Amino acid sequence: MTAAQADLARARNEFTPDTPPPAVVIDTPQVEDGAAIWRIARDSEVLDLNSSYSYLLWCRDFAATSLVARGAGGEPVAFVTGYIRPERPGTLVVWQIAVDHGHRGRGLAATLLDALTTRLAGQGVHTVETTVTPDNTASDRLFTSFAERRGASLDREVLFDGGLFPEGTHQPEVLYRIQPIGPRAHVGAGDGDGTAG
Structure with missing residues (x-):
């Protein structure tokens, strides 16, 4: 194990959902956070980047089902966006999760x-x-680790085949359904941190 790997393992073991990393505050996004969230998504290089306008709308219309992690200066350093499915009010759809490179x-x-x-x-x-x-x-x-922490089942099925996307090169989008989500457990080593969605 290299020194960097040891630091990563130690960091993952030190922080839990009850104790976020030092100088990080979990908060509801504000419209003013939209540009920073867009930049974090863009810089992830793996998320489908939506228009900057859509991130502003997300912070306005879906703030109750989204969160940001703020750094020492109050700026967003990570985010999760989601919404409640209209026809299934007990289901949260997690749209995107991303963490700024410097905070992974x-x-x-x-x-x-x-x-x-x-x-x-x-x-x-x-x-x-x-x-x-x-x-x-x-x-x-x-999401596999999340299901394990919650003691929930995780079912996977293709939701949108790659051929449905106009660019013709999009991979299939596999639906992960995790239920029931019970009480949370602590985040430990091996939990994903970076970019999801």
């Missing part, structure tokens, strides 16, 4: 996911859905 390895993605689902479980949410492309190992690890 601290368990922030898992912390945000746990904080959001804990908050919404009190409002009747019992199922989490997201889609993951087959090449996104960070997302797979993050």
